[in-house]
Structure formats: structure tokens, C-alpha cells
Amino acid sequence: MASSKQLMGMIRSHAAGDESMFLSIVEHIALDAERAGRGRMAGEIRTLVGNLRSEAASRRPATRPTPIASPRGELAGLVRATYPETRISDLVLSDSAESRIRGIVREHGAIEALAERGLEPRRKLLLSGPPGTGKTMTAAALAGELKLPLFTVMLDGVITKYMGETAAKLRMVFDAASSTRGVYFFDEVDALATSRSSDNDIGEARRVLNSLLQFLEEDESSSVLIAATNYPALLDDAIFRRFDAAFAYDLPDPAQIGRVIVARIGDFGLGDVDWRRVGDAGTGLSQADIVAAARDAARTAVLDHEGVIDTELLLQAIVDRREIHPK
Numbered sequence: 043m044a045s046s047k048q049l050m051g052m053i054r055s056h057a058a059g060d061e062s063m064f065l066s067i068v069e070h071i072a073l074d075a076e077r078a079g080r081g082r083m084a085g086e087i088r089t090l091v092g093n094l095r096s097e098a099a100s101r102r103p104a105t106r107p108t109p110i111a112s113p114r115g116e117l118a119g120l121v122r123a124t125y126p127e128t129r130i131s132d133l134v135l136s137d138s139a140e141s142r143i144r145g146i147v148r149e150h151g152a153i154e155a156l157a158e159r160g161l162e163p164r165r166k167l168l169l170s171g172p173p174g175t176g177k178t179m180t181a182a183a184l185a186g187e188l189k190l191p192l193f194t195v196m197l198d199g200v201i202t203k204y205m206g207e208t209a210a211k212l213r214m215v216f217d218a219a220s221s222t223r224g225v226y227f228f229d230e231v232d233a234l235a236t237s238r239s240s241d242n243d244i245g246e247a248r249r250v251l252n253s254l255l256q257f258l259e260e261d262e263s264s265s266v267l268i269a270a271t272n273y274p275a276l277l278d279d280a281i282f283r284r285f286d287a288a289f290a291y292d293l294p295d296p297a298q299i300g301r302v303i304v305a306r307i308g309d310f311g312l313g314d315v316d317w318r319r320v321g322d323a324g325t326g327l328s329q330a331d332i333v334a335a336a337r338d339a340a341r342t343a344v345l346d347h348e349g350v351i352d353t354e355l356l357l358q359a360i361v362d363r364r365e366i367h368p369k
């Protein structure tokens with residue numbers, strides 16, 4: 043059965059007249075049906091999609107590429123498709139980071155104007171920074187803003203003991219990026235630069251990294267390719283120049299801590315909170331920790347404080363949250 047996300051995605055793409063997105067979602071439903079052992083239903087859905095695609099192709103001028111395939115077969119084990127509704131405004135970022143990210147979205151909305159002058163929107167982005175600071179959320183927000191599916195590449199599926207296999211799997215992912223426009227998110231790319239691939243065989247890992255570099259370099263698709271890492275220092279220098287833009291994420295400053303809390307639990311009436319004390323107490327925690335602490339405080343407020351969140355409740359939740367991190 044289609045998930046509610048898929049249904050919402052279908053309704054939205056239908057309303058937006060985005061047929062290729064609509065069909066891509068339908069193909070995912072076929073894939074899910076196949077996985078659930080409903081091969082016949084999957085086959086019927088695919089036949090319908092095939093018919094719709096050929097009808098659409100005959101209506102369209104020949105120059106427009108016909109998007110094909112969404113993750114199916116082996117590719118389904120390598121990428122996971124989602125349809126995020128996240129927006130850039132959901133992220134708490136510095137003004138400059140926010141405007142740079144919005145700049146990327148604007149470029150994709152002005153593809154034709156750029157093309158007239160021989161330019162293209164930037165598509166290959168590197169996000170780096172500590173855990174829980176918004177890298178994955180940014181990939182989702184870009185997909186949400188651009189109304190594209192988010193294909194999260196599962197590197198654990200891509201990396202195998204055998205170099206040839208890994209390169210072939212990476213190639214499948216890049217082929218998909220060419221045939222189905224989307225945001226392709228390579229999380230933890232440092233895994234390719236470190237010793238995860240085969241029994242600490244660094245040489246092996248380096249060859250895998252090299253094939254990633256080569257595919258990145260050769261990619262001329264219209265997809266957005268985003269790589270994220272907690273450890274930019276581990277990455278091969280050569281990887282940086284393959285990207286069109288890099289974004290460094292950091293732990294929130296005290297003012298951002300307040301903004302993260304308000305964004306999450308602002309409906310709890312936070313008028314009397316001493317933001318300076320809360321911001322100082324939260325310094326050193328990630329945005330993800332602050333969200334978790336805010337929700338902890340909200341839970342306590344509901345159970346024990348008649349739904350009112352005050353400074354002490356937030357401070358206690360922040361202290362408790364710190365316990366999660368090893369000293």
C-alpha cells in the first residue's frame with residue numbers, strides 16, 4: 043500500500059503539474075509492492091506507468107529528457123527515496139549560511155536565464171560539520187524547496203569487499219542521478235576515505251574514493267549531488283575541488299540555541315524565559331541536542347507544570363541532555 047507520504051507527494055505533484063515527480067512516486071509504490079511480495083500488482087502499476095510515460099513523451103517536444111527509472115532492482119538497496127516537506131526556514135542557521143543556501147535554490151529556479159549566458163546552477167555541494175548541526179536537514183530542505191525527491195545513498199550498501207563491485211554500484215547511483223532528477227545525498231562520505239571497506243585495507247578504500255571522485259567529476263546530470271561528512275579533515279584534498287560549493291556547519295551560538303527552542307516549542311508560551319541563561323547553559327551542545335532538550339522540557343511541562351515551560355525547566359533538560367555525551 044502507498045504510504046501517506048507517498049499519497050501526499052502524489053497529490054502535491056499532481057497539483058503542481060509535475061508529471062515526472064508523480065510517476066516517480068508511483069514507481070516507488072510499485073517497488074514497495076514488489077518488496078511486499080505483490081509482484082503482480084507491481085507489474086500492473088509499471089505497465090500503467092510505462093503507458094503514461096510514452097503518452098507524455100509523445101506530447102512533449104523531443105528535446106526534453108524523459109525521466110526513467112526510480113530505485114528498483116539492485117538500485118533499491120543503494121538509495122532510499124523520500125519526499126521531504128522540509129523548508130530552509132525550518133533550519134536555524136547563520137544569516138550568511140542561510141542566504142548562501144537560498145542562493146542555490148534561486149539558481150535552480152533560474153536555470154533558463156543562466157543557460158542563456160552559458161551558466162548552470164551549482165549542483166555539487168559538500169556539507170561538513172559536527173553531528174546534529176543540520177546537514178541531513180539541509181539536504182531535505184533543498185529537496186523540499188526544489189520539489190525534488192531526496193535519494194539518500196546508503197553507503198553501507200554501496201561499499202563491498204570487492205572494489206569492482208563497489209565501483210559498479212556507485213556507477214548505478216550516478217546513472218540514476220542522470221536519468222531521474224533529484225537530490226542525491228551521500229551521507230558520511232568520509233567512510234569512503236577511511237578504512238571501512240575491507241579489513242582496514244586503506245588502499246582499497248582509496249580506490250573506492252577515487253571512483254567516487256571520478257563519477258562526481260564526470261557527472262553532468264541535472265540532479266543535485268550533496269555529500270556530507272563529520273570529518274572533512276579525513277577527506278582527500280582532491281575531493282574538495284569536485285564540488286561547486288561547500289558549507290561548514292557548526293554548533294549553535296547562544297542566540298541560535300534560543301531560536302532552535304522557539305522554533306520547536308514556541309507554542310508553549312516562552313515569554314518569561316531567560317534566554318541568556320538558557321543559551322549559556324546549552325553552549326557546546328548541537329542543534330539536535332537542543333531540540334531533544336526542548337522536547338524533554340515540553341514533556342515535563344505537560345505532565346508536571348500545567349503546560350508551562352520556564353527557565354528552570356529548560357536548564358534542567360539541558361543538564362540532563364549533556365549526560366548523553368561521553369565525557
Ligand SMILES: Nc1ncnc2c1ncn2[C@@H]1O[C@H](COP(=O)(O)OP(=O)(O)OP(=O)(O)O)[C@@H](O)[C@H]1O
Nearest residue numbers: 132133134172173174175176177178179329330333
Ligand atoms: N541547524 C538546525 N536548525 C534546526 N534544527 C536542527 C538544526 N540542526 C539539527 N537540527 C535538529 O536536529 C535533527 C538532526 O539534525 P541533522 O540530522 O540534520 O544533523 P546532521 O548534521 O545531519 O548530523 P549527523 O552528522 O549526525 O548526520 C534535525 O532533524 C533537527 O530536528
Ligand SMILES: [Mg+2]
Nearest residue numbers: 177178229270
Ligand atoms: Mg546527517
